[in-house]
Amino acid sequence: MRNNPRLLLATDLSARCDRALDRAMLLSRQLSGSLVAAHVVENRIVNANLSGDEEIRAAILDDFPELAGIERLVIAHGSVPSTIAGLADELHCDLIITGVARYNNLGDFIVGTAVDHLVRQARVPVLVVKRRARHDYQRLLVATDFSSCSRHALEEAAILFPTAPIRLVHAYHVPYESWLKSEGVREEIYAETEKELHDFLAGSNIGTLEGRLETRPVYGELETVVAQQLRETRSDLLVLGTHGKSGFAYATVGSHAADLLASMPCDILMIRETHR
Known part of the structure; x- marks a missing residue:
């Protein structure tokens, strides 16, 4: 991996992805790298309240103001795993960071199908975040x-x-x-x-x-x-x-x-x- 790597945060921007977001921001500082966030809209999902990518972007930044400080926020459309893997190649990213599908207090982590497929398809390392990012x-x-x-x-x-x-x-x-x-x-x-x-x-x-x-x-x-x-x-x-x-x-x-x-x-x- 090169010096000052570019990291790609793959997130659906739900509350369960807060851990991946926190780890991505901490890791980008630790590695003196840059951070790109990507949110993929599945083609089959249509939100009647949001008519285009700019409205989606504005809504995301309202809910997640931390993302305003990253290098770039990408809104993409398609299958989540293949789109994220493609973005990592296109943007010359060195590491993909993502979260898990579900977490409960009993310590049962369930990796969603999208995460499984992403690991299969990505040509760069994939970091699956499960724990809160309290330190390096x-x-x-x-x-x-x-x-x-x-x-x-x-x-x-x-x-x-x-x-x-x-x-x-x-x-x-x-x-x-x-x-x-x-x-x-x-x-x-x-x-x-x-x-x-x-x-x-x-x-x-x-x-x-x-x-x-x-x-x-x-x-x-x-x-x-x-x-x-x-x-x-x-x-x-x-x-x-x-x-x-x-x-x-x-x-x-x-x-x-x-x-x-x-x-x-x-x-x-x-x-x-x-x-x-």
Whole structure:
């Protein structure tokens, strides 16, 4: 990601998007970047009280005066995911910031279909904001399966947040565990996993990570391991990598990616390995 990045806030401007708006404004200051806000009007939705884009713009600024200080407010029409992804390319944005579809006090986050599709279609990283933006991100948790896309996610996150401590976690299993109960087998698998982790890091451009990267192979199911590591580290940002060709369905955490995006309680940064 370049210096002084351009950030794109994708918002429906409802109350549930306040968190994404606050995080976008905080992040633009933290990164010394510029901020563009985009509101997409679905083609099938017609508001009889608003006859054109300028009236929509005026109504938005009346409700959200904070947006008057951003670089640009874009009113667009079409399918939300594809339009936002297209705007990110057209406006040369480096990061898309959006919110979740619904949040309740029980901690149940539900990512809407539009967010899922946006992650699939966007060629730049997508930050899904769930928590209130009370401060800069303090600690990052990066999940890895030792793929090139998870390496790219680690490197990009390290550049984007150059001072935050990072824990790199890999969830592993013992094959045929119900049959192989030997403690020696588990120790052997752990040693192999540690070697894979060492080799993974040896192939990374991690010069900027010295002194702030901690690695942790952890036995268990991915979702359980990630949740436990978030609690243990008190990380406020989870970073996942996705493949450029396969898209969101084949993220670095495989078919579990959608589950993680929906269930984890913190903000999630999806970084796609692709060439612009």
